[in-house]
Amino acid sequence: MTKSKWQAADSDVRSIVAGRHSDPFGILGLHEVDGAWVARTFIPHAESVSARTMDNRILGELEPRGDGFFEGIVKLTKLQPVNYHARNDGGEWNVLDPYSFGPVLGPMDDYYIGEGSHLRLFDKLGAHAMEFEGVNGTHFAVWAPNAKRVSVVGPFNDWDGRRHPMRVRINTGVWEVFVPNVGPGEVYKFEIVGPDGKLRPLKADPFARQSELRPKTASMIADPKPFEWTDAKYMKERAKLDWRRRPVSIYEVHLGSWRRRADGSFMSYEQLAEQLIPYAADSGFTHIELMPITEHPFDPSWGYQPTGLYAPTARFGDPKGFAHFVDKAHATGLGVILDWVPAHFPTDEHGLARFDGTALYEHSDPRQGYHPDWNTAIYNFGRKEVVSFLVNNALYWLEAFHLDGLRVDAVASMLYLDYSRQAGQWIPNQFGGNHNLEAVEFLKRVNQEAYRLHPGVMMIAEESTSWSGVSAPVDKGGLGFGFKWNMGFMNDTLRYMSRNPVHRKYHHNDMTFAALYGYAENFILPLSHDEVVHGKGSLLSKMGGDDWGQFAGLRAYYGFMWGWPGKKLLFMGQEYAQREEWNEAKGLDWWLLEAPAHEGIRRLITDLNALYRELPSLYARDNEPEGFEWLIGNDQNNSVFAWTRKAPGEHPVVVISNMTPTPRENYRVPMPLAGRWVERLNTDAGFYGGTNKGNQGRVLAKASEVEGLGPYADLYLPPMSTLYLKYDPA
Template sequence: MSKESWQAESAEVEAIVNGRHGDPFAFLGLQQVGEHFVLRAFVPHAEMLTAYTLAGEKLGMLVPRHGAGFFEGKVKISERQPIRYRAKNANGEWDAYDPYTFGPVLGPMDDYYIGEGSHLRLFDRLGGHEMEFDGIHGTHFAVWAPNAQRVSVVGPFNDWDGRRNPMRKRFDTGIWEVFVPVLGTGTIYKFEIVGADGQVLPLKADPFARQSEMRPRTASVVPDPTPFSWTDQKYLDERAQRDWRRTPMSIYEVHLGSWRRRPDGTFMSYDQLAEQLVPYVADMGYTHIELLPITEHPFDPSWGYQPIGLYSPTARHGDPAGFARFVNSAHEAGLGVILDWVPAHFPTDEHGLAHFDGTALYEHSDPRQGFHPDWNTAIYNFGRKEVVSFLVNNALYWLETFHLDGLRVDAVASMLYLDYSRQAGEWVPNKHGGNENIEAVEFLKRVNSEAYRLHPGTFMIAEESTAWPGVSQPVHTGGLGFGFKWNMGFMNDTLKYMSREAVHRRYHHNDMTFAAVYGFSENFVLPLSHDEVVHGKKSLLEKMPGDDWQKFANLRAYYAFMWGFPGKKLLFMGQEFAQREEWSEAKALDWWLLDAGMHEGVRRLITDLNTAYRQMPALHARDCEPEGFEWIIGNDHANSVFAWVRRAPGEDPVVVVANLTPVPRDNYTIPMPKVGKWVERINTDAGWYSGSNSGNQGVVEALAGEGGHWPAHTKLHLPPLSTLFLKFEAD
């Protein structure tokens, strides 16, 4: 039988069957050929195929053109419309909708804003979204792969066969899309990509996947589209009015996988964490929980800092709705939630972003720019607008979709410097010949600006370990636009000092005072983070010198020194009860230690420090401004004694005094900022904290002094290895 004029060329049929057709939407589905409408379908396993309209009108049987399952037939129909097939073989019958009879979901405005790099709702448009389209329930898939010859969505629904659901390419943007009827919540999928060289790449997870399989499986999952019912509006309204620089911020840093475990050693669910972690942190007086990255990651020992699914809460603890319930519970308890966010690098696992469409798409092609020697990871190409959009949208996604209070941006220094961890000849200078990564700087300014503009009351925190100027200054004044910066110098200097035997501390006095020299150049968070209690560094308790009594006394005194010092506070989980062993992501904290009085005493102290910090505005309302701090005694090297005053407008001042030797000092005279009664609000040597219970009987009297800078003075008993908080009490 000779081929009729409406029938497809055999070469095109072969291209479809072999998964090599360049434009399947121009060939499959309902096509007008001359005066006729022709249906073409590729349905493997089918032996007979009958076409129907959605209204049930039978259009006729299609003729098999290829044994692999390609059918074709001329139909009497007046306009393009979705088509349903009834397929049959020797084993049974089934219905199938034709994806190639549905039009595109993305529109010209998407193309415009994506092309411009200004689209701020990409997470609503790209990825897998369950939806109704032309009256049919299904899922729309869209992915950016501009250099691919073909992209198909694959999964169990099509036997992971990339020939069956090739996608439509939007040539202006390089985005591929397809609406696949019937598919919905729980659909497992990946993308099969044929690169520019014609090679089929390893299957790729969806960069915009909002849910992922539990490792070691690596596929993406279509999430439930049902909107979450938030009950935190009152919290959000109050949050939007806060100036966090002048508000208490005491952060409990947590790795969810190792805070606690179930009795069988498995991970706790987001709901269990909401039931146990949230009240624990709230009861201890913290203001925020900071989560090590819960973006999906394949390797547990990476702690989440090697993320693959940047839009997907890890399946280790449940589904996205479970994470939303966790955040909602925190907000109802008055706690903010901060997420560690990792735009500095990404792993090269074959199912991830690396060489996504067969080319260096998300990363630089030059390893001097696109490969990170410290972590053996790829580096984002911040000069590419699509990559910047991917990351900016990701930050906004977490703030919007999960009501997060802030993002702590990991490894900012590695982004700012082109020569970070590189030797001469291993990096590429910028256009001015310098080592500043101009494109990364612009990215950081943009993501910070958009976050603050669109989500009032949220904040961005930089983990930045250098002296880059203006990290926490507004973009319009030339800064990077972060709200806060981790003070790595404070952490390094003070831990180095505290790890020394007390007899040697007099020679390193400036390690404890130096942070005050630059303490208001940025809005600082004082971090005692996870990085300080791993990789042979010991726990904070075991860093302290001396016998067990001295270790605990040192640690208590150090904590109160930090809580009294200007800056927001951050403490990693387990350190609030003096965990003895280094942290390991592979097991839960040693909660049994709380049965011992010394460990419980440290936990009580942290609770009381948080309470004092929140209740006394002098300790928080000018954390980031120099008028809130003044040294009283900053140079008593011989005795290793430090004293300063914290102030806030219209509030009673607080004096902090630290004696960092094991020698008790009686009748130690210090100047005071006011005459009158001063209450001993915190004494880290109190019996309540398992100290030796020496002190000043709860109150001291400051008497008028003559001459000098200070109007009063008092005599204190300074317990050994202790810090005192003295609050002025007006008559």
């Protein structure tokens, strides 16, 4: 056979050497020409190359075409992996040819990716160490439909994008290559030539399961060996639970500042499992909610500007370390919820912004694709591949790490096209309105898939507007979340508690207003990190009055909140009345627990959680009006509130709050039933740092002597306190 028949064209050789060829698999590797097999390879710095089998049998010497390109006829009868033995004056080395392997992805992947319905993208895209065609290596795949060329680069090819250009799957815009002899722990990025022919900044892998520790930004090939979970019983039981009928008390945590090592460095996932999990469990919480631990480059962003949405941050260790943390939490009965950020992403060069040289993940028009509050890019929820990326990400965390729920950040910014925008700065939807209809459909879909595939999880919305049906089922016209943060309750009640007690009677409705809308959604009552940063002070500092009044007020307020309908959330440090506002750059002030007043607050939270979990009347009908009944809602002159919490088949619980430092003697409270009521908790108890005044542990409710009126009890209401009374027919 003449050379002209099997030699690559000069233009193809120049394109390969220059790293500009759009179809490297059409040139490199093994190709059958008129019954003979031709091998071609590009190995910079090589002076001679021979082709060999995997067992080192020589197949033929290849001819140089210049600048590291070699080709020649080899003694083969079928397609198989080829090993190239390269030489120069400096030595000899072997290169296993990535272009002699077939594609890993198949036509069904193309079909489901193209349709936008693929729910296992995290198994297909990204980097996956595997054995393929009898050889160990890593399969890389990335979506970049507008690129002219995509290569995977790393130390294994001297970060040379000419060495491993990838195969494009025309129908999907996904590029892939299997690189032999590259495995777990290796770092990599993607080198992309945009549609304008220009090289883009090196990009981290959108589907990377592991990343380098900042300030480094490369992706890392994760260990494919599965984590050995021990929580099968927990997961089986969880799948049966309806959290609307269960106690939910969430401890919100920023892992980097809950506690630091003695030298100020971060604790590892394993160390946090040893210390944080027992602490939260002993405090009576049912769940830990983690502020985002998806990979992010900037510590003060608290994780809310992620660049690696599939990777647990390397600040605290590797993915198996995080899995260990969750497994240990489940062993103690604690659930783990993750803050999830699908609303926007940062514009760091190595991230998603203009990924293939075009606005791929984001909108191109800044009126749709730029977030003015956070200087970030907004996902294009109208693009099926972007929706698939995010839906798969939610499912990945729930599946790979057995998470018990996702708290979805900044939902309001997703729902409204004019969020934080002035007139003329936004584009109306097809009907002329300000609702982001594509984001609405995305939220519905991710909630439906999460609940369908992972029964027993919680999908929670941080949504700050009056959007209707956030926690209603999708088939009932809702967004499909399980719960919504009650920002109104938080804002109103904290505003009330910040006032001098003498002025509170003029703002009584700040504490009662939430009862008017309390069943419009399945609410979580949040005292989150947002309330103790940026000059807002700690919860203790928000309480009106002097130092005694602040501690007493905080105790009374916690008692009020734990007795109010709705699940509970408290940010770390507030369970013992951290004095300073939160600072992510250092650990909490744990030494404060040496002071009795702070230790008293911690004891109170522990007992509130225990009582809350013990008495179904306090949680089983959080979301239905029959679970709550006012007893006293209009005594603004005394700043007293009283109500009953009820559940089918359970004895009622009466909650009474006196929000002034004036004790009330013989204060008459209508009671649901005549008979003995046990004082189950008094926030003014000396054990919590109070004045230790109360009702000697029990109250007798009498039948009214006036016809038509119900039972009543004359109580002593301690100063700035909340009481819990449980009916005791015995």
